[in-house]
Amino acid sequence: xxxxxxxxxxxxxxxxxxxxxxxxxxxxxxxxxxxxxxxxxxxxxxxxxxxxxxxxxxxxxxxxxxxxxxxxxxxxxxxxxxxxxxxxxxxxxxxxxxxxxxxxxxxxxxxxxxxxxxxxxxxxxxxxxxxxxxxxxxxxxxxxxxxxxxxxx
Amino acid sequence: xxxxxxxxxxxxxxxxxxxxxxxxxxxxxxxxxxxxxxxxxxxxxxxxxxxxxxxxxxxxxxxxxxxxxxxxxxxxxxxxxxxxxxxxxxxxxxxxxxxxxxxxxxxxxxxxxxxxxxxxxxxxxxxxxxxxxxxxxxxxxxxxxxxxxxxxxxxxxxxxxxxxxxxxxxxxxxxxxxxxxxxxxxxxxxxxxxxxxxxxxxxxxxxxxxxxxxxxxxxxxxxxxxxxxxxxxxxxxxxxxxxxxxxxxxxxxxxxxxxxxxxxxxxxxxxxxxxxxxxxxxxxxxxxxxxxxxxxxxxxxxxxxxxxxxxxxxxxxxxxxxxxxxxxxxxxxxxxxxxxxxxxxxxxxxxxxxxxxxxxxxxxxxxxxxxxxxxxxxxxxxxxxxxxxxxxxxxxxxxxxxxxxxxxxxxxxxxxxxxxxxxxxxxxxxxxxxxxxxxxxxxxxxxxxxxxxxxxxxxxxxxxxxxxxxxxxxxxxxxxxxxxxxxxxxxxxxxxxxxxxxxxxxxxxxxxxxxxxxxxxxxxxxxxxxxxxxxxxxxxxxxxxxxxxxxxxxxxxxxxxxxxxxxxxxxxxxxxxxxxxxxxxxxxxxxxxxxxxxxxxxxxxxxxxxxxxxxxxxxxxxxxxxxxxxxxxxxxxxxxxxxxxxxxxxxxxxxxxxxxxxxxxxxxxxxxxxxxxxxxxxxxxxxxxxxxxxxxxxxxxxxxxxxxxxxxxxxxxxxxxxxxxxxxxxxxxxxxxxxxxxxxxxxxxxxxxxxxxxxxxxxxxxxxxxxxxxxxxxxxxxxxxxxxxxxxxxxxxxxxxxxxxxxxx
Numbered sequence: 001x002x003x004x005x006x007x008x009x010x011x012x013x014x015x016x017x018x019x020x021x022x023x024x025x026x027x028x029x030x031x032x033x034x035x036x037x038x039x040x041x042x043x044x045x046x047x048x049x050x051x052x053x054x055x056x057x058x059x060x061x062x063x064x065x066x067x068x069x070x071x072x073x074x075x076x077x078x079x080x081x082x083x084x085x086x087x088x089x090x091x092x093x094x095x096x097x098x099x100x101x102x103x104x105x106x107x108x109x110x111x112x113x114x115x116x117x118x119x120x121x122x123x124x125x126x127x128x129x130x131x132x133x134x135x136x137x138x139x140x141x142x143x144x145x146x147x148x149x150x151x152x153x
Numbered sequence: 154x155x156x157x158x159x160x161x162x163x164x165x166x167x168x169x170x171x172x173x174x175x176x177x178x179x180x181x182x183x184x185x186x187x188x189x190x191x192x193x194x195x196x197x198x199x200x201x202x203x204x205x206x207x208x209x210x211x212x213x214x215x216x217x218x219x220x221x222x223x224x225x226x227x228x229x230x231x232x233x234x235x236x237x238x239x240x241x242x243x244x245x246x247x248x249x250x251x252x253x254x255x256x257x258x259x260x261x262x263x264x265x266x267x268x269x270x271x272x273x274x275x276x277x278x279x280x281x282x283x284x285x286x287x288x289x290x291x292x293x294x295x296x297x298x299x300x301x302x303x304x305x306x307x308x309x310x311x312x313x314x315x316x317x318x319x320x321x322x323x324x325x326x327x328x329x330x331x332x333x334x335x336x337x338x339x340x341x342x343x344x345x346x347x348x349x350x351x352x353x354x355x356x357x358x359x360x361x362x363x364x365x366x367x368x369x370x371x372x373x374x375x376x377x378x379x380x381x382x383x384x385x386x387x388x389x390x391x392x393x394x395x396x397x398x399x400x401x402x403x404x405x406x407x408x409x410x411x412x413x414x415x416x417x418x419x420x421x422x423x424x425x426x427x428x429x430x431x432x433x434x435x436x437x438x439x440x441x442x443x444x445x446x447x448x449x450x451x452x453x454x455x456x457x458x459x460x461x462x463x464x465x466x467x468x469x470x471x472x473x474x475x476x477x478x479x480x481x482x483x484x485x486x487x488x489x490x491x492x493x494x495x496x497x498x499x500x501x502x503x504x505x506x507x508x509x510x511x512x513x514x515x516x517x518x519x520x521x522x523x524x525x526x527x528x529x530x531x532x533x534x535x536x537x538x539x540x541x542x543x544x545x546x547x548x549x550x551x552x553x554x555x556x557x558x559x560x561x562x563x564x565x566x567x568x569x570x571x572x573x574x575x576x577x578x579x580x581x582x583x584x585x586x587x588x589x590x591x592x593x594x595x596x597x598x599x600x601x602x603x604x605x606x607x608x609x610x611x612x613x614x615x616x617x618x619x620x621x622x623x624x625x626x627x628x629x630x631x632x633x634x635x636x637x638x639x640x641x642x643x644x645x646x647x648x649x650x651x652x653x654x655x656x657x658x659x660x661x662x663x664x665x666x667x668x669x670x671x672x673x674x675x676x677x678x679x680x681x682x683x684x685x686x687x688x689x690x691x692x693x694x695x696x697x698x699x700x701x702x703x704x705x706x707x708x709x710x711x712x713x714x715x716x717x718x719x720x721x722x723x724x725x726x727x728x729x730x731x732x733x734x735x736x737x738x739x740x741x742x743x744x745x746x747x748x749x750x751x752x753x754x755x756x757x758x759x760x761x762x763x764x765x766x767x768x769x770x771x772x773x774x775x776x777x778x779x780x781x782x783x784x785x786x787x788x789x790x791x792x793x794x795x796x797x798x799x800x801x802x803x804x805x806x807x808x809x810x811x812x813x814x815x816x817x818x819x820x821x822x823x824x825x826x827x828x829x830x831x832x833x834x835x836x837x838x839x840x841x842x843x844x845x846x847x848x849x850x851x852x853x854x855x856x857x858x859x860x861x862x863x864x865x866x867x868x869x870x871x872x873x874x875x876x877x878x879x880x881x882x883x884x885x886x887x888x889x890x891x892x893x894x895x896x897x898x899x900x901x902x903x904x905x906x907x908x909x910x911x912x913x914x915x916x917x918x919x920x921x922x923x924x925x926x927x928x929x930x931x932x933x934x935x936x937x938x939x940x941x942x943x944x945x946x947x948x949x950x951x952x953x954x955x956x957x958x959x960x961x962x
Binding site: 071115 | 704745746747748785788789790791792793794796797800802806808810
């Protein structure tokens, strides 16, 4: 199973710099400030906090039925079908070998992210927050898909 | 005009339309920017393509015109002349003449030869810079014949006045406007004016593009077709859901009908009893009626009236039920019609996405030539079934697998010329590519007449690489698994064609990605056949829906050989099962997927599929349905989870995984110890082709052979036999000599010409017993000669012997 550590590409392990984010975007400071109002989506799973940059975010969905995907790594919880779009659901707690406390499905949310035209959902406990302040570990979705994609055989 | 020529002409018109548009646009651009080298190249290519394509459809004048234009463009490209405005004019004139010829062709008219001379003179003068002469010449020519409208509906042509601007220029682009716009009102300097003069009455077709695309062919992006197919796929899913719901509604209807009939019966009984009966209490209530007897005057009380009302209401209900029944009958019929129309639409859009296999095969002509030279082995390429349609995605995806197979055939399969001569084979090796349609699948065979797969070399190399214990006895077909391994090659050295050990693993993976399968049939010194089976459409696919544990899966129907319910004795987790007395390896999907199967009983159903040529039974808990659906492939995150080829959503929105049997059986962790790759389909019955014009002989021989477990196909003459052979092949041919259309000797000759006598034994079965006939048959390559009437035992023994000899040869 792949681990999730600070040296892994696709996992920054640090709070993203707003300056870095705005660099080269061609927006004025005031516009950038407005963007910073919703700079990222912060969520937690198994008491660990993560955040995604807002530009990768597509939606926050209620936890829906997840179809089990036999023979996939454990961190792939299964496949979710959100209005005809099928996407893998990732359990970051499992990637870190942290055991989640069993909860009512209604307590979970799916953070749906766009990874270069491909959708991927992250399992979150409780309601994620859209915030101007990044907290927890950053998930760089593009790199995440590149580095943690399933390889069997 | 033959159909083929008509079809070719249609393609040419479509192609010419595009290239003429390129020429028109490009010449005007060159006029603006004579240094635009890339545009010059493009113009040259367009003229060159028109030249070649026109020649192909025998439009020789058009071809010659394009050739002449090409010469001028080449001279400009090589900087021998500069693209002066006069030259551009002359080239535009030449292009117009080509257009005219193409227009004539599209109307079914003959070409006009005059145009060639006109264009030649016009271009020559412009190239030499003698503009005065050129203008005089073109004007003179225009007056006499060629520039006058030559098409029959000349009246429809507009004419442009002398010095009319011929280019629309972006008004904001002042520079270009200044350079390329001419004006009647503002005479240009003398030289420019002379050079800018175009023939006085150049015909301009009002709707040229329309004429050039009026051959019934338009070109649309394949993405648009894919989009249409995807929408149709969604419609199919909704239709499936509707049909599921219809079943529920039908059940409700039956229940309502049943309840309604009961109600009617009861009410009728009640009404019959009480509608007209006069209770005692009523009889004497009305003193006015006291003098009437019961039958002399009707009397009603509340019960009578209620019974009557009930009867009326029930009649209404009955009528409503009848209408409801009629409605459901029509509705069911309409849904059935919709189902048929969707299937028809699917077929039509699929056809529009189809590309003929011949186009794919054509791409290998050069490859085979190059490989032949590199390997120093003379090779010829034969193709058959080129008109078999292939899905565009299959077409795109097959190039690489076929390339690997052909490389392997040249590198490992075919012998050197000397070796072939030494063993009595024709010096030139043959690779045959054939395609055919079988139901919803396309079957593509790549066959070589080389030495067959060298199992001893595979074994040796496997031992050398530590993949096989030297003491281990392995059946030849089990050795084949090694050639599908990445990095495995039997070549002693790496060269241009092979030896890198990447190839067949790619072939297998690519085919699996296309939901296809690969079988290998090989005979020592006779050659090898790589047989690929692929679905005809990859967008909407027919699937078998099944359950393992609590989860639903689907498998494409084209991968399913059969579905069987297992016998009680097989309801164990054994690695083999017996299906109709044939033992085959089995894989329990609940074990593979590490899922809890039905606890009360073992997996009861077997989906028989074919993996690398071997039948394998996939054990599942329940078969749920068969339906058309869309398969959505995984994105890059899951793409390498090869156990599945994607997902499918049911009409009710349920997500099902699409299994990839090839990987489930052979892939992943099980690859090392449970490989089931096979060489030949050993469970397949040997097939015999009986060729005889006598129905009774065909029937008798067929019955006899089938009784001895042969698969028999029959033909009434040699020509029919060749068709069957192309379609199905045969392990032995049993043929009469005297037959209509194509007799037995002709058949033998054709089989020899095709090189099939090396691989298929031919037994002559004839009433002609003379030595002369016998010698001729053997001279033509017959394997044996039987005389009618024949003994059953003799026939069977002969057939058995020759099939066995050929298989073990």
